[in-house]
Amino acid sequence: MALNAGNVFSAHALSDYMIKSLPTEPAPQLRNPYDAVALLSHSCMLAVGFRLIGLGEGHSIPPASDPEEVQILPKEWNSSLSSDYAFRYAHAQSSLEYLVKVSRLGSKAVINGLGIGDDKVHTLDLLIKDFLSESSFPYSLPSRDSANDRAQSLRGLFISAGRLTDAGSLLKLQIIQKLAPGLHKEGYEDSAHAASQQADARQQGDPRMPGPDNPRGERAPHDPLRDDRLPPAAQPRPFNDPLAADPRRPFPAGDFPPPGFDDEYDIMRPPGGPGIGGGRRPMNIGERDLYPPGLGPHDPLRGGGFGPGGGGGMHPTFDDPLFGGRGGGGGMDPR
Incomplete structure (x- = not known):
């Protein structure tokens, strides 16, 4: 069954993608925290409809018979001794192919993504100790548990379910939304694209568009403490401003004051x-x-x-x- 319901970047949804992507052999399935970050990155791509077509640019994977099912990763997906990972994707809403690479740099996992042919690289680095419990590795899948129990055990690799959700949100904002802005997927909202559309609508003169100060898109009443301009209906006729300078009075006929005359x-x-x-x-x-x-x-x-x-x-x-x-x-x- 496809995982489309609800928020696709919740901890439960992401852990389901991670468990269903892991091959059962060889064990342990996750050798270190960098394996877990690479698997999470792959699961975030699957969550918004990307399809894995290869491990890197020179590798190809035959398409799955059922595109709605989560495809299991090849056994060699984490065979690099240097903790370097590469995934190549396609998407039904784009003609480009996308490359995501994860590598270890000190105590951080660095995630790079680009659209092949676009050549603009987007980067995110995650400090391992802020998201994962390093003492939980290496990790092997429980052999007799159900899929839900396995997903729960995998969530235990992270400091908390909230930290798993946070990591997924960072990947969404810094990698996915920049790689492919404007994607449409049930349970997924491209917040950057939506904010851009709302800003454009407000610039075109629609004050009812929702925004940070007006989430429901309601027309705000006049606030005299923020807007010093009186509405047209409230201006007296004739308008009398006691702080404004008095108008110049014409001189009486027949009187000719000298230039620069001050009538103090x-x-x-x-x-x-x-x-x-x-x-x-x-x-x-x-x-x-x-x-x-x-x-x-x-x-x-x-x-x-x-x-x-x-x-x-x-x-x-x-x-x-x-x-x-x-x-x-x-x-x-x-x-």
């Missing part, structure tokens, strides 16, 4: 500002008489002191703020 005393400010009586300051009676006719910003000939709407001259009328504006527009007639 509000000489050019139009009437209507804050204070007692609005823009008219009743305590400053006579201030307009300081300006010669035709020169000041508030020309006394154009208002103030001599007619309605005045104020600030030496001759206040009853509509001046000094009287509360109750005069009804009376006053002197400049004519």
Whole structure:
């Protein structure tokens, strides 16, 4: 029966592939931890649909009669005295052949993979003591146990079932997904390919695509603590920003300030500002008489002191703020 159900990189699934790949002879089947890493690498390739076609580039294996069944490794698969291993694969979803080599380098097992013709090598190194119990080797298959019992005994070669799963996940991320991105297999998810597709969709303007901060792909509400832009419906009309600079006021007709004129005393400010009586300051009676006719910003000939709407001259009328504006527009007639 094909091992397609569930997560194909779980400890149980990988140990089943490992047990079914091991030849029963010669014993011991696994001489050292490097044999176990090579067998695990082969099982990870089988888990996503790769088919073994040879031990290295110059070796060939006849195809199995049933492609759904796990093919047993040739007896010489681990015959190298230097703990070097080579596997060549094909896949139904690709026209390339793939080569995976495992070698010993000090206390590490170094795994290299490439697509033949692509010439891009992908590498993963595993520190043996972090994953395997070295005291459990050499390992021989139990002769009378069932397949499940054998798989359980093989899982005991690793520090824990979690460590076996971790090693499989590293092989998936660093070797398989880089060798053949976008593979489709039940129980297998190419996380790198899926993340790339989601990033492309978000760049194209779909905010509902799932991501690290939005696993369900829901449209996030506006967060004023993260986004300082007000939504269009929330902006007042007209928009009034109290921190923004005041707009420049046009100069009154007939007044020509010199270049670079700074109005720090509000000489050019139009009437209507804050204070007692609005823009008219009743305590400053006579201030307009300081300006010669035709020169000041508030020309006394154009208002103030001599007619309605005045104020600030030496001759206040009853509509001046000094009287509360109750005069009804009376006053002197400049004519």
